[in-house]
Amino acid sequence: MLKNFFNPRSIAVIGASAEKKKLGYTILRNIINYGFSGKVYPINLKTKKIQGLKAYPSVKAVPKKIDLAIIVIPAKFVNQVLKECGEKKVENVIVISAGFKEVGGQGKELEKELQKIARKYQINLLGPNCLGLLDSTIKLNASFAEGMIKSGEVAFMSQSGAICSAMLDWAQEKRFGFSRFISLGNKAGVNENDLIEFFINDKKTKVVLAYLEGFFDGQKFLNLARKLSAKKPLIILKSGKTQVAKKAISSHTGSLAGSYSAVKAAFEQTNTVVAENLTDLFNLIKLFSRDYKIKNNQVAVVANAGGPAVLTTDSIAESDLRLADLTKETKDKLTKDLPFSAGINNPVDVIGDADADRYELALKTVLNDKNVGSAITILTPQTVTEVEKTAKVIIQQSKQTQKPILTSFIGGSKVRKGIELLSKNKIPHYLYPETAVHGLQKYYSYQKCKGKKQPPAKINIAEKNKIKVKKILAKADKTVDFLSAEKILKSYDIPVINSGLAQSGKQAGEIAQKLKFPVAMKVISRDILHKSDVGGVKIGLKTKAEVEEVYAEIIKNCQKNKPKAEITGVLIQPLFKGRELIFGLKRDPQFGPLLMFGLGGVYVEVLKDVSFGLAPLSRQQAENMIKKIKTYKLLTGVRGEKAVNLKSIVSTILKLSQLAMDFSEIKELDINPALVNEQGLKAVDMRILID
């Protein structure tokens, strides 16, 4: 759909101007100046010629076809002009103008109208309130940003024009190139999903980088991001992690930030690389724009200084990477080639008087080691250090290997030229080695997961059971009552603890006797959410007599504490010994069904030790949800305990994932607690809310 968007052969600039101060001047000039080879039509009501080109009073007056129109006139005139574009059958439009959703009030209305027109005429609309776009593949600068991007294979999109400006300025200085560079603006039309979809098959783009403040359609994002990152890295800096930040966003582009738990799960499940902040964003692109082969997490460190080598070792130890175990051959060769006092164990210390040749010997040797997956080369400027020559050695070595070589030349003016040489030759350089380690870890973990399929697990639920659930949900109003919730779980083969509902003390005693003593008793009432708080729960009852007595007591408590509650009865459950678990489901406004898992009780209440996943989950993703919690070890057995039945947990998560997919009317679901032991799992209490 966006193919023509990126390959226009004719462009109209609506609002093109001869006045240097106006954006319409800058944009027209930029299109002309940087080598765009197609037709350019300035559109201006009052002028016949602008910047040497014949101008037209409207797009309709242009005799030929227009592939792309750029609108840069005051907001209030934009919609009329867009309509004209539609009538002229212009398929692609960029609205630079601000004054829409981001200013609120009238602006919001204008934007709605804008969207309506774009939809009516099937226009691909970028913006409004954006900087425009730049495209090095056709030498087009259709923005008001100064300068042109160098050609490269990284595509960049940003929801913040300012971050576009900063990135452009940075890239110019570092001579970093891009394929396409897009300012998303308010995303009234084209959004990140459209672009991600386009980039999947865009041969000019090998890495996609994005700054996003919100997601247009989270579920579509999941699907597209997964497809993209199976082919090339997708790196995203997402702002608005926190509630406070959220407020700032709404006052900014009016976009809604999603709950960060869902965002994190979305990134993880799609193998999207997370840039944690701006530092990270700028650091990651250096590495990800290279196409290395990294076969393992073993890093060789070569340095002319012990101190920085130790600091690098510290960083590696804190990451999922590790120092490579050098083979005996490597160590022998290093012993032979390096001076006596050099360190031949990894980190390899070529010591302070190392010249470029010594760096070469060491680097070549470690790169040839079969255990080594990547290398970090560190240089500090000492008396005899050959900074530029060493940079050249690294560049040379990098040509002879597919393993990543990262560098950190630490200092100031003495290392400056070396760093420039490295950057020019696309060797990832970092001011300090710990940043290199951080980047490398992300690179490794992206590559490790790249292309691994995670198909949703197949959970077979009998059709009649689905119909049963459908009926229960249809009848329910907001809260599904306990007994119905129990039925829903049972219909999805989620084991629920045996129980019976008693409506008299006598009945309670009889039920308890049929189950096994000791039993627990809980009031069932749609009006009582927190049963313990009203004295509606008693546990450990050992005799029929006790049960009968407690029945009356529970009813009395509830009548006293919740006089208006309608009481369905009292539930009798036998004892089931096991660890408390909590399972949850919530609809995230952006990503849909978000599942939660954790150990119940204090672990969830105090430690908030839970993990999230977005349905539909693959089996491995469900397993990861379990492994991710900090208290995972409690499930595999500590202090000589046996491991609990992990499979029953995985299968419960997957069944809930299926349930969430099948019934979008389920808004929230809690199983809290479920109990699990060596044999299996039983849901004990549950709650379902519907829309």
Added chain:
Amino acid sequence: MLKNFFNPRSIAVIGASAEKKKLGYTILRNIINYGFSGKVYPINLKTKKIQGLKAYPSVKAVPKKIDLAIIVIPAKFVNQVLKECGEKKVENVIVISAGFKEVGGQGKELEKELQKIARKYQINLLGPNCLGLLDSTIKLNASFAEGMIKSGEVAFMSQSGAICSAMLDWAQEKRFGFSRFISLGNKAGVNENDLIEFFINDKKTKVVLAYLEGFFDGQKFLNLARKLSAKKPLIILKSGKTQVAKKAISSHTGSLAGSYSAVKAAFEQTNTVVAENLTDLFNLIKLFSRDYKIKNNQVAVVANAGGPAVLTTDSIAESDLRLADLTKETKDKLTKDLPFSAGINNPVDVIGDADADRYELALKTVLNDKNVGSAITILTPQTVTEVEKTAKVIIQQSKQTQKPILTSFIGGSKVRKGIELLSKNKIPHYLYPETAVHGLQKYYSYQKCKGKKQPPAKINIAEKNKIKVKKILAKADKTVDFLSAEKILKSYDIPVINSGLAQSGKQAGEIAQKLKFPVAMKVISRDILHKSDVGGVKIGLKTKAEVEEVYAEIIKNCQKNKPKAEITGVLIQPLFKGRELIFGLKRDPQFGPLLMFGLGGVYVEVLKDVSFGLAPLSRQQAENMIKKIKTYKLLTGVRGEKAVNLKSIVSTILKLSQLAMDFSEIKELDINPALVNEQGLKAVDMRILID
């Protein structure tokens, strides 16, 4: 002691050379070239004149007094020459030469001899294996580093020569100044403690910065660092956090890295600012070299871009800082002064077309706000942005306030000159705003604690009790038996659960009856460490008969599972309901008595949720140890439970702190578990190991 070291009026360079390639040439040249105004004596056996100065064959041949000698000759000759220095009464010596402890073997012996000579003649010895020192206050470059440091108020010391080189190069580029700049080398004589002690009263130094790989004397460090940081910030980058890194250190300067838990506690208790890595070190000095007044943790953010402002807000939310609540007056003024679409809530968005004047209006207004403790100003290069003029505005504002103003101009060449202006005027600048937030948080927390006294809590233990403990410890051999350990705790007023030792079934029954049912029973034997594993523990015994029976059972189990164990008896303890706690004491090789606290059981075994402190502790430090654990909330009451008796925990920690201080022969101590409830605490099981 080091006063003359830093103010020599005459310097001898032993190994001074006329050959340009030699370090002895460089050092002599450096001393002459950068304006040192005292006498300089080249010492060289073979030459009469070097670099225009009369040379002498030895220090003894120099007719006048020598305040400082610098030795730069092969290692094997150093000791002889040092002896001559001693005889000549040279009080201060720097040994540049390498080939000592760091090369192992013979080098280690040489260094021992070196230390012996230095001690004998009471020489302040810096090095060996170091770069030398630079001192801007007397224009002295007594090192082989090129260039001279600019004058400044930050003192720097480093255990890695390479990090010295990198720092010098960085500082030259950034025009950053130092008072003194010291390469520590192997620390055979002068170590970090001597320097910290000197800097406490050094008027030329306002901030002390250090890179350390190990501590020379941790307990002395605690004392001196505390004194220093009460007056000026001490910032330390400590490498070797991890076991792997430790290995690299020993192969480097042969220094031993301490356990990082103790290091962390040491930094915390002395209000030492921790640089987490090199990035951090370089970023922190920009801020800490300024003498701001920061009265609270409320930050105002002024930006010309929504995106970076939101990212900054994210970072602030993750820190202990918070976005300042601007007063109504501030907001009114901003509304009046700024354009309609600007954001007048914090972060203040002066929007993309902000010129320097608008930045000035906004910045001035927020700085005048009484709620605002500090400000971060962010700039991205947009079409009309006045980069340099905005930098000047910030510099101007900074002169009119004592509140910190941090800056982040994000981009490349467009912002370059602005950044240079800021740096030149000592306005802390960060490539990205999250780094500014990180630095500001450390600055705020240093200032908050600065000068707050933390005197060790006074714990009065009767002299006769101390004597009792002394006697028990004198009799014990490695492990103190349970009953003695119990006595030791009781002597220090640490409540121990009531108990009685039974040596027959009958006696067991009688004891149990005197205590209160239910009781627990545990075998006591110095040969049985893990009582449960051998069937030596039974709990919940409710009758006399049961106790008598279980006595026999326990003895039988132990005889079967540990046939050779000598059994003292079986301990009877009543039930005490409460949360499990663990208290511990360990001797850290560098910092001495390290106390540990945590919730027992799975919290310590699986979550490793414990905190550390170094004895002697102040009351507040003990309280902090409790508050620091992640499960702290479990102690203050969750799910409607009452809070436990926190005072009893504080007092137990403090009593253990006192015990640790009084008896250095206690090597390790565990109270595991102790139980605590609303009323108080009881130690249930304990273990003491001695040297």
